[in-house]
Amino acid sequence: MRALRVGKMLRDTLRSLFRRPVTVEYMTKPGSMVPLPERFRGKLTYDKSACIGCLLCIRVCPGGVITSTEERKASFNISRCIFCGQCVEICPKGAIKMSSQFEVVTYDKNGLLIK
Numbered sequence: 001m002r003a004l005r006v007g008k009m010l011r012d013t014l015r016s017l018f019r020r021p022v023t024v025e026y027m028t029k030p031g032s033m034v035p036l037p038e039r040f041r042g043k044l045t046y047d048k049s050a051c052i053g054c055l056l057c058i059r060v061c062p063g064g065v066i067t068s069t070e071e072r073k074a075s076f077n078i079s080r081c082i083f084c085g086q087c088v089e090i091c092p093k094g095a096i097k098m099s100s101q102f103e104v105v106t107y108d109k110n111g112l113l114i115k
Contacts, residue, residue: 036100041083043101044076046114050095057087057096069115076114078104 024034036042053072065080066087074096087096106112 036102040100040102041085041098043078043099043104044081044087044114045097045099046074046076047095047097048073048115050093052093052095054092056090056092060086060090062086073115078112078114079109 026034051073055068055072055074057074058066058068062084063080063082065077067075067077069075083098085098088098104112
């Protein structure tokens, strides 16, 4: 029984040795990014002027990303976001959108706050 497992592992290892790699390079050419799928969910964008202050987004956010400001507008802490897109779907005016930006890196945590 054990010899069969070892033989199968050896066969799988030798097969994968001659296959092409599955990974995609980060940048195909210098300055050009890998094409993203059409429905990719990246960093949130917020149009404060389109927001009507209904705060439905706060109720549906599973990560507790969204908080309310004094003028009944939303504030986002992207460091807690799981990119589920529920806030985008519930927003009646389309003030919240998902961008195609996936590089959410900063040295300062305040750079991850959207007001």
